[in-house]
Amino acid sequence: MSQYVSFFPTFSSRASGLTVIQSTCYEKVATRAPSVTMNSTFDNLTELLGAFDERWERFESIVVVKSLDWCGVDQLEQVMPSLKNQFRLGTKHAYVINDGPFYDDITGFQPIINVTPEVKALQNQSSWQISVDRIISYEQAPSISVICGNINVNKSAFARYTINRLLKIHQRVAYLETDVGQTEFTPAGLVSLHVVETPVLGPSFTHPHLKCRQSFFIGTTSARMDPTYYQQCIKQLLSKYRQESEEWTKIAHQDQDGSFLLPLVVNTHGWTSGLGYDILLSLMENAKPTHVFGLMSLAASGYGLEKNFPDDFAHKVMMFLPPHLPVKQQLMFLTAPTPTSELLEHHQHRQLMFLSYIYHNPQVFCRRRQDTTTCSSSWWQVAPPLIHRTPWTADWHEQIHGVWVLYDDVPLSQLLYVLKGAIVALIGEIVPERHQFHVFTPLPTDRLGQVTRIVKGDLELPVFCMLDQSLTGTYQDCGEY
Secondary structure, eight states, X not given: OOSXXXXXXXXXXXXXXXXOOOOOOOOOOOOOOOOSSSEEOOTTHHHHHGGGGGGGGGOSOOOOOOOOGGGOGGGGGGTOTTOOSSSSOSSHHHHHHTTGGGGTTSTTOOOOOSOOTTOOBOOOOHHHHHHHHHHHTOOSSOOEEEXXXXXXXXXXXXXXXXXXXXXXXXXXXXXXXXXXXXXXXXXXXXXXXXXXXXXXXXXXXXXXXXOOSEEEEOOSSOGGGOHHHHHHHHHHHHHHHHHHHHHHHHHHHHHTOGGGOOOEEEEOOSOOSTHHHHHHHHHHHHHOOSEEEEEEXXXXXXXXXXXXXXXXXXXXXXXXXXXXXXXXXTEEEEEOOOOOTTOOOHHHHHHHXXXXXXXXXXXXXXXXXXXXXXXXXXXXXXXXXXXXXXXXEEETTTTOOXXXXXXXXXXXXXXXXXXXXXTTTTEEEEEGGGTEEEEOOSSOHHHHTTOOEEEEOSOOOOGGGGEEEOTTXXXXXXXXX
């Protein structure tokens, strides 16, 4: 048995359907150095499993679970009123029929072992595995997979599935986020490039800590506001990916180890008609994909491809694909899982992602509790509320060299009013007589010291961030802060 046992934080929330644990055939995993954060030597693992020696052959898999109840993700429910019972069963009946008392010793772990109407799981389609297998078998160069489709077809879920499968044979996977309305690793309004090295197990708001290789602030939830700027940003991110990919490709050839190749997964916006369709095709032309996945809603797929994509979609995409492989192995249409009634609305997902980002603690995030030296080891810390926190202060005479307001013409005399309470990082207060911006952000001070410009889009600050949530759960307006 390996000296190191990898533990990955897993979050199963009603916001995106519950996580499913099942036995699968063994697949060899790319060799990688043990993580210094979530891995353990776990010396007593052999002792724990010793009780199963005589019955070992009866089991397909053994799942070792460590509680994450201390991480603080459930504290987000205190701030966002609509986020209730996302990580627990809502009724006593559901708790009893799923043997709740038996699992009480592992706080935060409650398997669903019987039919429970109040919860639903997001099941991966069998076609997903077949399609991703084609990426895995692609050996000519690092694969570039573009995922497209209308809204509500679970593009993000398929992207996470693809990343996790690719991580079995690659040491890292690049991810390009171009859907500014439903982002995976950042608050809304950004296009960004990430390099993922560990499985992504949970909805987007549970991993706001992953640093960007590069990102651009679009400042809105749709590309329609400034499509030219949006496309220029994506071109720059693709250029950044190619630079890094070339470096890893050289190492892969030198070591004759394909696990060093850096595949790319691209998540696109859900705007597949009119100008949005032109933007999507432009993205593919620049990305030069090896594989394209078109996700179709279950309702529309029964009426044919035209209900999900324009008539010439397949013909247009073929122009951007490599010519040496059959089209059916490169352009694949997949049916999306049936969405569950528990899923949040799009604006609620954006609010939840922003809430998770602004309250997460990057200094300890994804570190074991015993490895932290700070006074609190919680990954999310909602106390005190934003209005009671000490802001970062920036002098606009000495440090800030410029302020831009996108998509609006604002008279200079009204600029400070527009910025107050705006999402840039987050300006909480402006002190005109001292020429100061007061900014709330989880970023460390060494990075804040590099800030010289502020850009505001049309993103709105969620109302609950302006409220003072007491311990009793009541809400009070913070007034003129």
